[in-house]
Amino acid sequence: MISPPPDVAVQVRDLRKSYTVHEKDPGLMGSVRSFFNRRSHEVEAVKGVSFDLAPGEVVGFLGPNGAGKTTTLKMLSGLLHPTGGTARVAGFEPRKRETPFLKQITLVMGQKQQLIWDLPALDSFLVNQAIYEIPEAQYQATMREFTEVLGLEGILKKQVRKLSLGERMKCELAAALLHRPRVLFLDEPTIGLDVNMQESVRAFVRDYNQRFEATVILTSHYMADVTALARRILVIDAGQLVFDGDLASLAEQSSGGKRVRLQLRQPISLADLSRYGNDARIDGLSAELSVPRSEVSARAARLLADLDVADLTVEDPPIEAVMAELFGAGREKAAESVTGSVAASVA
Amino acid sequence: MTPFLRKFRILFSTQFALMTEYRAEIVIWMLSGTLSLIMMLVWMGQAAAAPGGQIRGFSASDFASYFLATWFVGQLLVVWVAWELDFEVRQGTLSPKLLRPLDPMWGHYSGHVAEKIVRFPIMLVLVSLFAWLAGARFSLDWRVYAAVLGLVVLGFTVRFLWEYSLGLLAFWTESSTSFQEVVWLVYAALGGLFAPLAFYPQWVQNIAVWTPFPYMLGLPANLIAGKATLEQAGQGALVLVGWLAVFILVRLMVWRVGLKKYGAVGA
Incomplete structure (x- = not known):
């Protein structure tokens, strides 16, 4: 039985998690020393994180590797016991792992999770139907919907180990959502997938969120996932929440200003273009440059007045660039990810 | 059918499908567990060379019957859950199971x-073949086999629970399977895998009767070989029920405390 949605789907207060990590020097002597004197130290993976999520909200949870994203998700799904602070998800304390709580949540991590490797995915779905006590009519209806939206036709009776990565991910998602959870924790749900498959996973999550008003927390290194699905962003770095706001506000964190893109009718030299802003680039009749956020209107007006411009657009910097700046160039891998920027056309 | 039984039925049918996928591996695994058969040959050789062809009332044929029966019962008591748990805890693959509203123990x-x-039909074929080759004789009383079934179900469940508890030590240690290997040695020795318990010194026998091992392995084997009574089977079953209660509690306690230590690494 599913209880009515609470006013706050997820409530996190001063959540903390510490681990004891053992250390050993490499080589034979290191092993001998470690045998007699094992060194260890405490690592604070999450250092007092607080936030609330409303029912139906989709939130991008971003941060560099090792920032504490996955640890936080694992605490919210009841896998890890917090060292301190409190969390309530769908009205329950996750660490207690009560049955009504487990029936309302799901956590998707990677592509090898729920499915039984040597049997067809359909067998895993039947197991989940029994474990979650899903009525037959609901199971059939959900399976029909998922088969259509995710394109599962033809792959459900194949052994899981013979499925492609994308096919397996789609089956994992279906298995994880078969019981229609109200809170979804998605940890890198599109990692390793090709662009088309990433798009179909995004479309599926978007559709699920809208149909079931599910709360979704999403971590991804693909910024396109985040920009396509989430309006609100939480950024965690070194175990602490460093940003909580919408995408546009996140873009404003960048000190690099906005990016102006031009389509010209007449060619122009790089030196001439550089008079209007920084980091100018020209490729034939296409040009772009950065301008300070406070001077966007004035610079755009000057460009339109001085140059023969066919089209002009102003964009926020790509989210991955903002992230790279937030976390420091050496630590951030977000720049590796592909598409995604918040664009606002003024032309 | 209750919701729990429905869950167990689906889990069982899925696991059955999975095990039929691994049928060749199961046969190879069975053939690798031949310690009883080796001990059978050793003791048969000793009996044949002994004065009167017997050792403490056991002829070569009696040894064949006893050790083939221990092999048969031992096959039904095989438990590998400690290895699975050790892997799941250390690799983090326990995580998806913890997210579901059913104790992962039932899947195992x-x-x-x-x-x-x-495994059972293959066991029957092999034990018939070995019995014919070694000249073993088994009880023909159906009540004996009903008692053996009861002892095996109890013994298997007791062993499953203690192995489960040992596997859960992976929450604290780098590898819990080393504990499992030590316990296996005690199980094999006091269960009667190397020799019937009556062949051990009296003080060992006095200790063994307080453990579950003789009742789960040696007693059913002796019943099949015609060397134990149904009354002894009833007494053994009572001891096993006591141990079952103990290990249900131990498993639950280790599980609850261990989960707090779970690091959910990797997955």
Whole structure:
């Protein structure tokens, strides 16, 4: 039985998690020393994180590797016991792992999770139907919907180990959502997938969120996932929440200003273009440059007045660039990810 | 059918399908567990060379019957859950199971039961072949086999629970399977895998009767070989029920405390 949605789907207060990590020097002597004197130290993976999520909200949870994203998700799904602070998800304390709580949540991590490797995915779905006590009519209806939206036709009776990565991910998602959870924790749900498959996973999550008003927390290194699905962003770095706001506000964190893109009718030299802003680039009749956020209107007006411009657009910097700046160039891998920027056309 | 039984039925049928996928591996695994058969040959050789052809009332044929029966019962008591748990805890693959509203133990238990059913027909063929080759004789009383079934179900469940508890030590240690190997040695020795318990010094026998081992392995084997009574089977079953209660509690306690230590690494 599913209880009515609470006013706050997820409530996190001063959540903390510490681990004891053992250390050993490499080589034979290191092993001998470690045998007699094992060194260890405490690592604070999450250092007092607080936030609330409303029912139906989709939130991008971003941060560099090792920032504490996955640890936080694992605490919210009841896998890890917090060292301190409190969390309530769908009205329950996750660490207690009560049955009504487990029936309302799901956590998707990677592509090898729920499915039984040597049997067809359909067998895993039947197991989940029994474990979650899903009525037959609901199971059939959900399976029909998922088969259509995710394109599962033809792959459900194949052994899981013979499925492609994308096919397996789609089956994992279906298995994880078969019981229609109200809170979804998605940890890198599109990692390793090709662009088309990433798009179909995004479309599926978007559709699920809208149909079931599910709360979704999403971590991804693909910024396109985040920009396509989430309006609100939480950024965690070194175990602490460093940003909580919408995408546009996140873009404003960048000190690099906005990016102006031009389509010209007449060619122009790089030196001439550089008079209007920084980091100018020209490729034939296409040009772009950065301008300070406070001077966007004035610079755009000057460009339109001085140059023969066919089209002009102003964009926020790509989210991955903002992230790279937030976390420091050496630590951030977000720049590796592909598409995604918040664009606002003024032309 | 209650919701729990429905869950167990689905888990069992899925695990049965899985075990039939591994049928070749199961046969190879069975053939690798030949310690009883080796001990049978050793003791048969000793009896044949002994004055009167007997050692403490056991002829070569009696040894064949006893050790083939221990092999048969031992096959039904095979438990590998400690290895699975050790892997799941250390690799983090326990995580998806923890997210579901059913104790992961039931998945393992149903998998073991399903494997026994896949194993059973092959065991019957092999034990018949070995019995014919070695000249073993087994009881023909159906009540004996009903008692053996009861002892095996109890013994298997007791062993499953202690192995489960040992596997859960992976929450604290780098590898819990080393504990499992030590306990296996005690199980094999006091269970009667190397020799019937009556062949051990009296003080060992006095200790063994307080453990579950003789009742789960040696007693059913002796019943099949015609060397134990149904009354002894009833007494053994009572001891096993006591141990079952103990290990249910131990498993639950280790599980609850261990989960707090779970690091959910990797997955």
